[in-house]
Amino acid sequence: MIELGYGNKKTILSHLESHVVKERIHNPRSIHLVVDATYFGKKKDDSSWGVILFRDPVLKENLWWMYIDTERESYYRQGRVFLESLGYTILSVTCDGFSENIPVFKGIPIQMCHFNMKQIVIRNVTLKPQTEAGQVLLALIKTITYTDELLFRGRLREFHFKYASFMNEKTYHPNGSSSYTHEGVKRAYISITNWFDYLFTYQNNSLIPNTTNTCDGHFSHIKDIIRIHRGLNRKLKQKVLDSILFESTIAPKLKKK
Numbered sequence: 516m517i518e519l520g521y522g523n524k525k526t527i528l529s530h531l532e533s534h535v536v537k538e539r540i541h542n543p544r545s546i547h548l549v550v551d552a553t554y555f556g557k558k559k560d561d562s563s564w565g566v567i568l569f570r571d572p573v574l575k576e577n578l579w580w581m582y583i584d585t586e587r588e589s590y591y592r593q594g595r596v597f598l599e600s601l602g603y604t605i606l607s608v609t610c611d612g613f614s615e616n617i618p619v620f621k622g623i624p625i626q627m628c629h630f631n632m633k634q635i636v637i638r639n640v641t642l643k644p645q646t647e648a649g650q651v652l653l654a655l656i657k658t659i660t661y662t663d664e665l666l667f668r669g670r671l672r673e674f675h676f677k678y679a680s681f682m683n684e685k686t687y688h689p690n691g692s693s694s695y696t697h698e699g700v701k702r703a704y705i706s707i708t709n710w711f712d713y714l715f716t717y718q719n720n721s722l723i724p725n726t727t728n729t730c731d732g733h734f735s736h737i738k739d740i741i742r743i744h745r746g747l748n749r750k751l752k753q754k755v756l757d758s759i760l761f762e763s764t765i766a767p768k769l770k771k772k
Contacts, residue, residue: 539761543602546571547722549609550616551730552586555741564749566756569594572729577763582753588615595619607716607723627713628727629660639703648678648700656707664715671707736765
């Protein structure tokens with residue numbers, strides 16, 4: 516782990532530039548994998564970049580990561596191939612809403628993160644929906660963590676039966692084009708149906724996490740560190756991240772002599 520201390524900027528930069536990141540020693544095993552990504556920088560000025568992380572939620576160990584400008588199927592596939600080539604057996608994958616994870620992890624049980632599913636719906640209908648359909652869909656998605664697949668499927672069918680015509684209403688524009696009048700509600704509903712087959716995988720195995728919280732919490736602590744050292748360029752920030760990700764924590768325990 517990099518020891519930054521409280522020295523001046525020149526001293527800190529010297530420490531970072533001379534620091535050599537270790538190589539992880541792997542212990543191949545069967546794992547229930549959690550994969551997620553987070554971003555740094557600002558999308559508005561094209562300074563945004565991120566990291567994809569593959570993490571063992573049981574041992575809280577970061578197994579593989581990759582720095583990216585945007586998420587691509589090939590990047591996640593690279594992570595899968597890397598772990599499997601070392602001898603890991605991936606028993607399940609819990610992921611966020613990046614749909615390309617479905618073909619990447621074909622043949623492996625996939626669990627869509629419940630928190631991310633809720634956030635997708637909220638982004639589209641808001642926390643205070645103005646329409647009855649939006650209010651019902653928001654209330655429905657909030658039940659996802661304490662209901663089962665059969666009950667949730669039935670309620671979703673009832674929603675579609677009642678609000679299908681509403682969701683399909685169109686607004687026609689002067690230039691001849693048209694759009695869905697209640698586009699947010701429709702997008703939220705389609706997202707749920709697209710991910711439905713992966714929402715309740717965890718109910719078949721209690722060891723499968725139903726959220727990506729192990730990554731999200733880790734990312735939150737990492738961003739606290741990055742904010743403290745916000746004057747660093749991308750290369751040096753990634754060096755700091757490499758050190759943290761290698762340790763799988765921002766506060767590694769000191770080994771007893």
